[in-house]
Amino acid sequence: MRGVHPDGEKIRLARSAASMTQEEVAGIAQCNVKTIRKAEQGTNRLDLRVIAAIASAFETTVSQLTIPDRNVDHHGHLLQRMDQWIHHFAASDVEGFLSLHTQDSVLEMPGAEDLFTPANCNGIDQLLNHAVVFFKSFRLIELQQKLTHSYAAERFVFLRMTASIEYIPAGRSYTACHVHEFEFREDKISRRVSVADYGELRQIIKEHEYTQSTKP
CATH class of the missing domain: 3.10.450.50 (Nuclear Transport Factor 2; Chain: A,)
Structure with a gap:
């Protein structure tokens, strides 16, 4: 599975709106800070479960934080x-x-x-x-x-x-x-x-x- 493409800008905006640090998001999503940084950069695909955990931390949906695939x-x-x-x-x-x-x-x-x-x-x-x-x-x-x-x-x-x-x-x-x-x-x-x-x-x-x- 190739994973999904995170929308870095939307993830940064969501974190800013929630007044949370990268460390706080990582703690709630149960992943490391490096992964949160990768998500906010939006240059590489990430495992769907990671993005889902980040979305849960912001009380939003995965589709709001990702770039849709073509199909x-x-x-x-x-x-x-x-x-x-x-x-x-x-x-x-x-x-x-x-x-x-x-x-x-x-x-x-x-x-x-x-x-x-x-x-x-x-x-x-x-x-x-x-x-x-x-x-x-x-x-x-x-x-x-x-x-x-x-x-x-x-x-x-x-x-x-x-x-x-x-x-x-x-x-x-x-x-x-x-x-x-x-x-x-x-x-x-x-x-x-x-x-x-x-x-x-x-x-x-x-x-x-x-x-x-x-x-x-």
């Missing part, structure tokens, strides 16, 4: 696919969800192996099993659209969203920031890597299991 129509189509993915996820629509993936689609959820079965999938059959189990246990309550950022670069889409999700067995919900990186083959998802802070969910599951174990 805008293709990118727009991929972003439409993301809207469909969010729609099927919110509706717990297994069939619609699977229709967006290739037959050999891969799912990776680092650090969540103890929460989802399976957390890592290879192929549409494993992904089907994951979706069926997931939608039986989890339901999207609210997606905070103002915190939803998606940006397409070549065949990749980066999606950052904050969502409130109900853990159905316990009847309780948790809120977490989710970061997804999608890789497309033509117009279907061939790989997704998803990362989130599952601390609150783990506590809910732990308390629910304890309550169930102490029932007479």
Whole structure:
């Protein structure tokens, strides 16, 4: 992946408007100051995740801080696919969800192996099993659209969203920031890597299991 082309002038203006130093931005974006300087120079492409972190520090979107690639129509189509993915996820629509993936689609959820079965999938059959189990246990309550950022670069889409999700067995919900990186083959998802802070969910599951174990 070649990364994205930062708009150095817009990044400098955003930092000035936020009254932040390069060091402060680097701290929030969890990168080094040298990377922030490169972004403000705007001469070299940077990893999409770095630009997304900088955009988050300024409470703006990636598209506001980057120079668009030429293939805008293709990118727009991929972003439409993301809207469909969010729609099927919110509706717990297994069939619609699977229709967006290739037959050999891969799912990776680092650090969540103890929460989802399976957390890592290879192929549409494993992904089907994951979706069926997931939608039986989890339901999207609210997606905070103002915190939803998606940006397409070549065949990749980066999606950052904050969502409130109900853990159905316990009847309780948790809120977490989710970061997804999608890789497309033509117009279907061939790989997704998803990362989130599952601390609150783990506590809910732990308390629910304890309550169930102490029932007479």
